[in-house]
Amino acid sequence: MNDYRKMWEELGLDLNTHDAVLETVGKMYQETFLSQKQRPKSMEYFDFVVKEIHGLRIKELLDAKKEGKKIIGTFCVFVPEEIILALNSISIGLCAGAELGSDASEEYIPRNTCSLIKSAFEFKLLKVCPYIESTDMIVGENTCDGKKKAYESYKNIVNNMYVMDIPQMKMKAGYQLLKSEYLRFTKALEELTGKKLTVENLKKSIKIVNNKREALDRLNKLRSNKNNLISGLDSLLINQIYFYDDPERFTKAVNELCDEIEKNKTQSLTNNKARILLSGCPMAIPNWKIPNIIETSGAIIVGEEMCTGERGIRNLVSTNAETTDKLIDNIVDRYMKINCSVFTPNENRLEDIKEMVKKYNADGVIHYALQFCQPYSHEAISYRKKLEEENIPFLNIETDYSQEDTGQIKTRIEAFIERIKD
Ligand code: BJ8
Numbered sequence: 001m002n003d004y005r006k007m008w009e010e011l012g013l014d015l016n017t018h019d020a021v022l023e024t025v026g027k028m029y030q031e032t033f034l035s036q037k038q039r040p041k042s043m044e045y046f047d048f049v050v051k052e053i054h055g056l057r058i059k060e061l062l063d064a065k066k067e068g069k070k071i072i073g074t075f076c077v078f079v080p081e082e083i084i085l086a087l088n089s090i091s092i093g094l095c096a097g098a099e100l101g102s103d104a105s106e107e108y109i110p111r112n113t114c115s116l117i118k119s120a121f122e123f124k125l126l127k128v129c130p131y132i133e134s135t136d137m138i139v140g141e142n143t144c145d146g147k148k149k150a151y152e153s154y155k156n157i158v159n160n161m162y163v164m165d166i167p168q169m170k171m172k173a174g175y176q177l178l179k180s181e182y183l184r185f186t187k188a189l190e191e192l193t194g195k196k197l198t199v200e201n202l203k204k205s206i207k208i209v210n211n212k213r214e215a216l217d218r219l220n221k222l223r224s225n226k227n228n229l230i231s232g233l234d235s236l237l238i239n240q241i242y243f244y245d246d247p248e249r250f251t252k253a254v255n256e257l258c259d260e261i262e263k264n265k266t267q268s269l270t271n272n273k274a275r276i277l278l279s280g281c282p283m284a285i286p287n288w289k290i291p292n293i294i295e296t297s298g299a300i301i302v303g304e305e306m307c308t309g310e311r312g313i314r315n316l317v318s319t320n321a322e323t324t325d326k327l328i329d330n331i332v333d334r335y336m337k338i339n340c341s342v343f344t345p346n347e348n349r350l351e352d353i354k355e356m357v358k359k360y361n362a363d364g365v366i367h368y369a370l371q372f373c374q375p376y377s378h379e380a381i382s383y384r385k386k387l388e389e390e391n392i393p394f395l396n397i398e399t400d401y402s403q404e405d406t407g408q409i410k411t412r413i414e415a416f417i418e419r420i421k422d
Contacts, residue, residue: 004054004055004058004059007058007059007062007130008054008130011058011130011133011134012127012133013127013128013129013130013133014126014127014128017100017126017127017128018054018127018128021098021100021128022054024098025098025286028286028288029050029286032233032288032292033047033050033233033234033237033288034047036231036233036234038229038269039231039234040229040230040234040257040260040261040264041260042253042256042257042259042260043234043257045253045256045257046234046237046238046241046253049241049244049245050237050241050285053244053285054130057244057245058130058131058134060246061090061092061131061134062134064090065134065136068088069088069089069090070087070088070089070090070136070137070189070192070193071089071090071092071131071134071135071136071137072084072089072090072091072092072135072136072137072138072139072189073092073093073094073131073132073135073137073138073139074091074092074093074094074138074139074141074243075093075094075095075120075139075140075141075147076141076143076147076166076307077307077311077312077338077340078141078143078164078166078178078335078338078340079091079139079141079164079185080182080185080331080335081205081209081247082202082205082206082209082317082331083182083185083186083189083197083202083205083328083331084189084205085205085208085209085247086197086198086201086202086204086205087186087189087190087193087195087197087201088193088195089136089189089192089193091243092131092134092135092243092244093242093243093244093284094120094129094131094132094135094138095116095119095120095243095282095284096116096119096120096122096123096129096284096285097116097119097240097283097284097285097286097287097288097401098119098286098287098401099115099118099119099122099400099401099402100119100122100123100126100128102122102125102126104121104122104125104126105118105121105122105125108121108150108153108154108156108157109121109149109150109153112372113146113150113372114146114281114370114371114372114373114400115370115371115400115401116281116282116284116370116373117146117147117150118401119284119401120150120154121150121153121154121157124154124157124158125157131244132158135158135160136160136192137160137162137188137189137192138154138158138160138161138162139162139163139164139185140154140155140161140162140163140164141163141164141165141166142163142164142165142166143166143340143342144342144373144374144375145374146372146373146374151163162185162188164181164184164185165177165181166178166181166342167336167343168342168343168344169343169344170336170343174336175332175333175336178332178335178336179328179329179332182328182331182332183328186328197324198324199321199322199323199324199327202324202327202328203319203327206317206319206327206330206331207319208247208248208251209247209317210316210317210319211247211248211251212242212247212250212251212254212313213313213314213315213316214251214316215250215251215254215255215258216238216239216242216254216313217313217314218254218255218258219235219238219254219257219258219261220235220303220310222258222261222262223235223302223303223360224302224303224359224360224361225265226268226270226361227265227268227270228268228269228270228300228302229261229264229265229268229269230257230261230269231269231295231300231301232276232278232291232294232295232300232301232302232304233288233291233292233295233301235301235304235309236283236288236291236301236304236308236309237285237288238254238257239304239306239308239309239312239313240283240284240285240308241285242308242312242313243308244285269300270300273298273299273300274298274299274300274363274364274417274420274421275299275300275302275360275361275362275363276294276299276300276301276302276362276363276364276365276366276417277301277302277303277304277305277353277356277357277360277362277364277365277366278290278291278294278301278303278304278305278306278309278365278366278368279304279305279306279353279365279366279367279368280305280306280367280368280369280376280380281306281368281369281370281373281376282306282307282308282312283306283308283368284308287401289399289401289403289406289409290366290368290397290399290409290413293406293409293410293413294366294413294417297410297413297414297417298414298417298421299413299417302360302361302362303356303359303360303362305349305352305353305356306368307338307340310352310356311338311339311340311349311352312338314337314338314352315334315337316334317330317331317333317334318330318333318334339352340375341375341376341378341379342375346379349379349383350379350383350386350387353365353383353387354387354390354392357392363393363420363421364392364393364394364395364416364420365387365392365393365394365395366395366397366413366416367380367383367384367394367395367396367397368397368399369396369397369398370398370399370400371398371399371400377398380396380398381396384396393416393419393420395412395413395416397409397412397413
C-alpha cells in the first residue's frame with residue numbers, strides 16, 4: 001500500500017487517531033465482507049475502493065483540485081449531484097457510520113442526537129476524515145430538526161458551510177421552494193467555480209448521474225431473482241461507495257458486476273433463506289452492524305428502502321428540455337419523488353415498501369431507525385400497523401453506532417427470521 005501519511009498530515013489529520021480508525025475499519029471489513037462465501041469476482045473492484053478510500057481516492061480529489069475542480073461535501077441525497085458535476089466539481093458524501101467513542105460533539109450538540117449527526121461532528125473534531133478536510137464547500141440541508149439545528153453549530157467548526165432549504169410537503173409550493181433553492185445553489189457554485197451552468201454541461205452531467213442510477217437499478221432487479229448471487233452486505237457496500245467514487249468508473253464497475261451475475265444464474269446465495277427488505281435511516285460506511293447480523297442469522301437482504309439504497313437512486317432526470325431553467329425543473333421533478341420521512345404526509349414511502357416487498361419477494365421487513373431519529377421512529381409505528389394488516393411481517397430495530405446491543409439485536413432478529421420462515 002502506498003504511503004499517504006504526508007498527504008494526511010498536510011490535510012491536518014491527527015495521524016494517531018486516524019491510524020486507529022483505519023485499523024478498526026480494516027478488521028471489520030475483513031470479518032464482515034472478505035469472510036463471505038460465493039462472492040462475485042467483480043466485487044474485487046469495490047474491495048479495492050474500500051482499501052483506498054482514505055488513500056488513492058483522496059489523492060485523486062487533491063489532484064482534481066490542482067486542476068481547478070472543487071470538492072463539494074454533502075449529507076443528503078437532496079443535494080443535486082447533476083448541478084455539482086456540471087459546474088466542474090465533484091460531489092462527495094460526508095456522512096459517517098461509526099462512533100469514535102468521544103464526547104467531543106457534546107460541546108456543540110445535545111447528547112440525545114442521532115449517531116449520524118454526532119459522527120459528522122466527531123469526525124471533524126477528532127480530525128480523522130480526509131474528505132471533510134478536502135472540501136471547498138460543505139452543503140447542509142434543512143431536513144430533520146436534528147440536522148437543521150446541527151448545521152448552525154457545524155458552521156463554527158468548518159469554514160465553508162452552505163445551507164440549503166428543503167420543503168417538507170409535496171405541494172406546489174414545495175416544488176417552487178426546491179427550485180428556488182437549486183437556483184440559489186447554482187449561483188453559489190458558479191461563484192465558487194467561476195463556471196456557468198449551460199444546457200450542454202447540465203445535460204452531460206444528468207446523463208452521467210442517470211447512468212449511475214440505472215446501473216444500480218439493474219443490480220437491484222437481479223436481486224429479485226430467486227437465484228440471487230449477491231449478498232445484501234455487498235449491495236449495501238456498493239450503495240455506500242456510490243457517494244465517494246468517480247461516477248463513470250463506478251457505473252462501469254456496477255455494470256461489470258451485473259454482467260457477471262447474469263452469466264452465473266445457476267448459482268444461488270438464497271438456499272431457503274428468509275428474504276428481508278431493509279427499510280429506514282441511511283447506513284453510511286462503515287455502518288454494517290444490522291445487515292451483518294441479518295445475514296449471519298439465516299436470512300438474505302434482497303432490497304433496501306433507504307437513501308443508501310433504492311430510495312436514493314429511484315427515478316431518472318429527463319434531459320428533455322432546451323434551457324437550463326427547464327432542465328432544473330426536470331431535476332426538481334425527480335428529487336421531489338424522494339420519499340424521505342421528513343415529508344408530511346409521507347404515505348408514498350409506505351407504498352414504496354409494499355411495492356418492494358412484492359418486487360423482491362420479501363418475506364418480511366426489518367426497519368432500522370437510529371435512536372433519537374424522530375421522523376423514522378414515528379413512521380415505524382404507523383407503518384407497522386399498516387403492513388401487518390396486509391400480513392407483511394415487520395420488525396423495528398432502534399439502535400445507534402455502538403456495538404453494545406449486538407447480542408440483544410441478534411436475538412430479536414433470529415426470532416423474527418424463525419417466525420417468518422414458518
Ligand atoms: S433524504 S433520509 S439522506 S434527510 S437519522 S439525520 S433523519 S435524525 S438522514 Fe436523510 Fe436526506 Fe432524508 Fe435521505 Fe435526521 Fe433521522 Fe438522524 Fe437522519
